[in-house]
Amino acid sequence: MTVVARTWDRLTLPGKALFILIPLLGVLTLGLVITIALFGQQILDILIFNLPIVRFVFSVTILMLIFVPMAFVIIYMEMKIIALMNLRIGPDRVGPWGTLLSTVHGLKVLMKEDFTPGKADAVVFTWAPVVVFSTAVLSALVLPFAPGLYGQDMNIGLLYFFAVGGMTVVGLLMGGWSSFNKYSLIGGLRSAAQIVSYEIPLTLSVVGLVILAGTMSLNEIVIQQSRTGWFTDWFMFRQPLGFLIFAIAATAEANRTPFDLTEADSEIVAGFATEYSGMRFGFFFFAEYINVFIISAITVVLFMGGWNAPFPSPHISWIVDPGSLGLWLVILIAIVPVVGTLALAAPFYLFRSKTRWWVALILGFVLFNVIAGGIFSLWAYINFDWVAGLFWFVGKAFALVFLFVWMRGTLPRVRIDQLMGFAWKWLLPAALLNLFVTAAAVLVIDAMKAAPK
Amino acid sequence: MRAWLYLIAAAVAGAIVTTPALIVLILLGGSFDDALVAGLATLMIAAGIAVVSMRDIIRCGLAMIVCFLSLAGLYVSLGAPMVAAAQVIVYIGAISVLILFAIMLTQEKVGSARLTFQTQAAPAAIAAIVIAVLVSVAAFGTSWGEVSEHIRSATVYVAHALFQNYVLVLEAVGVLLLAAVIGGVFLAKREKGA
16 A cells, blocks of 8 residues: 555545545636636627626526525524523524524534435435525525616516515425425425415515506616605505515415424424435525515515615715825825724723723724724715615615514414415405405596596 | 436436537527527426436426426527516416325325326327427418517516407406316315215
């Protein structure tokens, strides 16, 4: 046995993988750099020529990258808020106030054994989480986050959202069936029945809104809600019944409490995800929390004004343009942090004799950063439309996420027959009523406008 | 060992699906749209063959979903996103899910989740040939350059066509569907009572 072979044998499996992967990555990077250096212009031409497809791929990638940390934040929110509601402390070990716990959860899920049950259908079993996760990411493609900040602006955006969002159920059915487990199968069947039933009131409740807005493009719908700039323009107030039906049906679509019958742990262990472990379970878990954000976001877009602020923004023009300062800008950048840190550190050092000078300096530095960050954010908010839009959109969406967490902390789970009966006997007639009343109102108003006076 | 077999099978399938797309991409000068159409068409045909040739009925249903999905992708790349969305909502979100649901509810995983489809090969072949002839007659009988100028895929035009020109047909279809629903309920109820 040669030295090389002996060294190779001593490596652990991850070590072997890394030993192969890292040089491979280096070679690939080198190849990429050389290709770009040689054929950069041609590649750019081809990419620009195929802009729609490139844009699609790019925005899906960006969404996927954004959604993993967002799922972390929502998982942490859920753990902490429910803990506070239960008078527990909740996560408090990893990071300040336990904020890094969901990251650790993610790493833990990555390191767990990825187990496939013996008689499971391995191919379908593997693809199920992929389908669930990718439908969640793809359905977010049409969400307008801020003015000019969206994946794709389709004139059938709403239809696309429902089409792709409805495909989640295929993934859940696949996972439930392929696990070779009665609980999984029941969970999968329940999810299919539930999502197919609730999709009907969900879609019908929005038709009234589409009649009012006259478009299915989500961008246009948001713009329609900004006529006067006040929050009274939001469709929430013109379609209250539709808003209520939509909120309830969307909760059921995302399998959230009180409608989380598909993973009711007191009845069927964990539903479709019973046999899943490791990262395949992780994808189901992520998809669930991404879906919470997505239904909050779509509710905000449709009924709560999207990226519009609830009040008209005052026009402020006294902000100094940094470009006009010239050389002074450089001097400011050099001096202000030092002076600010010292000025903020001075009170701590001078008026509390116990404080050491370096503690005071650290405190001053942190305080200065907080203040400077606040001023910078304010400047960005006033000067850039999309910053303001993003602020309001994410704020409203996370307020709704909080509402969903609150519901999970408060409400008991319904029974399966109550769930189905509620969808077909109450929500569907209510949605139809909403549609007919809206259509009649639009007709009457049009007739009154057209009538000669 | 099994995992390696799956990996190799996946790699072969991926190569089969992407090869026509790559060929088109190279031959037609770097237009991703053409490559997309070629890839989706290959995927659709492969999934269609899988639907009729596989023995596990659930996998057949899933392959059918892949087939419908690539058809929707074809619609999108041909500039008809509205049709594609309807395809996904109706055929995948409702019909395929219903089929899968019914199969899972009635079939036992342990027992025979397998059905034999190939008992009607001769009628199926005749039907396939007739459909192929009909489609090719329609495809070659239309002057596509002229037609493509009149295409309006925006929802407003679709709504105008549905609710003005073809409103009678639409209502007739609605009555037909209602009759089918009532018939289904009647059959289910009678079986329960008897």
